[in-house]
Amino acid sequence: MFEATAINRRNQRTQRLFGILFLLMTALLVAPVLLILTMLVIKGGPAISIDFLFTNPTHGMTAGGIFPALLGTIWLVAVALLISVPLGVAAAIYLSEYAGNNWFTRIINLAVINLAGVPSIVHALFGVGAFVLFFKFGTSILAASLTLAIMTLPVVIVATRESLQSVPLAFREACWNMGATRWQTIRRVVLPNAVSGILTGIILEVSRTAGETAPIMFTGAVFFTPFLPQGIFDQTMALSLHLFVVSTQVPGVPDDLPYGVALVLVALVLLMNSLSIAFRMYLRGKKKW
Amino acid sequence: MALPRPAPSPRATDFDRRNIAWYIDKLVQLLVFIGGISAIVFVIGIFIFIAKEGLGFILGRFDFTEFFTSPYWYPADEDDPEYGILALIAGTASVTGLAMTVAIPFSLGAAIYIAEFASGKTRELLKVLVELLAAVPSVVWGFIGLSIMNPLIIELFNVPVGLNVLNAGIILGLMAAPIMTSIAEDALKAVPDRYREAAEALGATRWQVIYKTVLPAAKNGLLGAVLLGVGRGFGETMAVLMATGHSINIPHSIFDSVRALTATIAAELGETAVGSDHYQALFTIGIFLFLITFIINLSADLIVRGIRRS
Numbered sequence: 041m042f043e044a045t046a047i048n049r050r051n052q053r054t055q056r057l058f059g060i061l062f063l064l065m066t067a068l069l070v071a072p073v074l075l076i077l078t079m080l081v082i083k084g085g086p087a088i089s090i091d092f093l094f095t096n097p098t099h100g101m102t103a104g105g106i107f108p109a110l111l112g113t114i115w116l117v118a119v120a121l122l123i124s125v126p127l128g129v130a131a132a133i134y135l136s137e138y139a140g141n142n143w144f145t146r147i148i149n150l151a152v153i154n155l156a157g158v159p160s161i162v163h164a165l166f167g168v169g170a171f172v173l174f175f176k177f178g179t180s181i182l183a184a185s186l187t188l189a190i191m192t193l194p195v196v197i198v199a200t201r202e203s204l205q206s207v208p209l210a211f212r213e214a215c216w217n218m219g220a221t222r223w224q225t226i227r228r229v230v231l232p233n234a235v236s237g238i239l240t241g242i243i244l245e246v247s248r249t250a251g252e253t254a255p256i257m258f259t260g261a262v263f264f265t266p267f268l269p270q271g272i273f274d275q276t277m278a279l280s281l282h283l284f285v286v287s288t289q290v291p292g293v294p295d296d297l298p299y300g301v302a303l304v305l306v307a308l309v310l311l312m313n314s315l316s317i318a319f320r321m322y323l324r325g326k327k328k329w
Numbered sequence: 330m331a332l333p334r335p336a337p338s339p340r341a342t343d344f345d346r347r348n349i350a351w352y353i354d355k356l357v358q359l360l361v362f363i364g365g366i367s368a369i370v371f372v373i374g375i376f377i378f379i380a381k382e383g384l385g386f387i388l389g390r391f392d393f394t395e396f397f398t399s400p401y402w403y404p405a406d407e408d409d410p411e412y413g414i415l416a417l418i419a420g421t422a423s424v425t426g427l428a429m430t431v432a433i434p435f436s437l438g439a440a441i442y443i444a445e446f447a448s449g450k451t452r453e454l455l456k457v458l459v460e461l462l463a464a465v466p467s468v469v470w471g472f473i474g475l476s477i478m479n480p481l482i483i484e485l486f487n488v489p490v491g492l493n494v495l496n497a498g499i500i501l502g503l504m505a506a507p508i509m510t511s512i513a514e515d516a517l518k519a520v521p522d523r524y525r526e527a528a529e530a531l532g533a534t535r536w537q538v539i540y541k542t543v544l545p546a547a548k549n550g551l552l553g554a555v556l557l558g559v560g561r562g563f564g565e566t567m568a569v570l571m572a573t574g575h576s577i578n579i580p581h582s583i584f585d586s587v588r589a590l591t592a593t594i595a596a597e598l599g600e601t602a603v604g605s606d607h608y609q610a611l612f613t614i615g616i617f618l619f620l621i622t623f624i625i626n627l628s629a630d631l632i633v634r635g636i637r638r639s
Contacts, residue, residue: 051536052534126364131361132364147369157561157625157626158623159565159591161564163375165611165615169612173603174378222354222357247464248464257598287471288475305466306466306469310461310465314461
């Protein structure tokens with residue numbers, strides 16, 4: 041009775057055609073990258089060992105391990121987090137719980153977008169001008185971490201704001217009706233319900249911060265230093281910069297060494313990201329409202 | 330018989346709820362407000378500090394015509410340094426342009442597939458993959474350009490140097506595509522389902538629904554995604570520094586090596602003396618980059634906001 045007409049059939053064909061076309065495009069987008077990552081694993085895998093991770097570079101960085109760079113990255117990320125997490129969470133609480141729907145809030149949101157969109161090298165220039173020279177921190181972990189913190193602030197703000205806004209308004213209203221102040225409501229009701237979402241954002245920020253190179257090049261990270269950092273006013277090596285250095289600046293580096301460094305960096309970043317994604321999915325499954 | 334004394338009439342202080350909790354509340358409100366305006370402070374701070382470092386050059390040595398129209402960037406020349414960024418602009422533009430020609434169709438196609446065709450597990454898997462791809466650090470992309478793409482291009486096209494516009498363009502395209510895909514997918518998801526249902530009720534196939542209903546409705550969001558992708562490509566530093574070949578050139582073909590604005594700052598800032606003309610010229614490039622990305626982000630925001638209002 042409902043025989044498909046010629047037009048129906050043609051439309052169905054077009055639909056299938058476009059479905060396949062877009063699937064192909066998606067595959068072409070993903071495939072080369074997976075191929076490249078596989079190559080990193082194949083070429084870099086043999087270079088990696090416990091020794092590689094925990095010894096100093098030797099022979100003018102053409103041999104040995106990456107321990108100072110790894111430790112330096114941990115320093116930079118930790119100090120950056122100490123700065124950006126309180127600031128970012130405060131900003132997100134303001135935007136989600138206090139800010140009205142007006143021009144001022146729009147300007148803040150625009151500033152957040154812009155902060156994320158400013159090129160990383162411009163953040164580096166800002167770090168040099170502000171922290172290294174004006175505030176006289178010199179090239180130090182503090183200056184580099186401040187630069188990184190400001191650069192990745194939008195990651196924390198956006199993730200936190202989203203998880204705060206996903207707490208239903210009814211929760212807050214119930215609490216206000218008990219006579220609680222705004223802050224009591226936020227502390228006792230909103231934050232406990234949003235804390236895991238905030239954590240997801242923080243893990244994401246760790247991954248972003250660990251991979252950045254340009255903002256730390258002139259503010260605190262150095263090509264090589266024989267000393268491990270002792271405090272926030274020391275210079276340090278960093279994993280991302282180390283990859284740049286061994287692949288472009290040092291002559292006579294054996295082939296597998298930069299691949300090894302790249303693999304460690306990618307593994308670190310992707311591990312953090314996967315953790316954040318897995319955590320998010322687990323939360324979505326657990327959510328009761 | 331004594332009448333009961335009337336209850337004392339309430340005084341203003343009885344309604345005063347300014348107890349400790351009230352003061353804490355106000356204090357916290359102030360603190361989070363400071364957090365809220367910090368983003369504005371930083372954006373303004375970035376501009377002020379790079380302008381401050383670059384100001385000496387802009388007021389003194391700066392020559393508008395030379396800066397933007399001369400292809401000669403020889404800041405280290407002792408007798409007659411030249412500060413023309415035309416070749417650098419050409420480098421950035423050619424690489425970003427090539428990257429976008431590759432990335433825009435593919436990421437829009439992928440976004441449409443993920444948002445409209447894929448379902449259930451496939452969609453989740455693709456979304457996770459795209460998110461992970463977006464996370465690969467730029468220095469790793471640069472390294473891939475240097476060590477994998479470079480020999481590949483030399484062999485495939487039989488050219489002497491594999492670090493060129495083509496290499497950097499592909500690398501940059503691969504970098505920008507996941508970001509554009511996920512923003513574009515958000516824009517498609519923002520189109521209300523009732524649009525699709527209405528179209529389907531009229532007997533439209535899925536492709537007709539997408540082509541006639543979803544795409545026109547998501548037009549602004551998609552344009553915003555493209556703009557943000559352009560902004561990303563424009564501001565990318567490490568990957569471009571490592572994969573372009575870093576030689577000052579106005580490219581005539583995709584096999585020419587070029588040098589980008591961002592890469593110039595990254596490569597030269599370490600070698601200049603603080604306060605020198607060269608140093609200040611690099612900050613002037615920084616101001617230029619800041620302004621361009623500011624304009625790109627602002628217009629992306631206005632375009633996306635336009636869709637919400639209508």
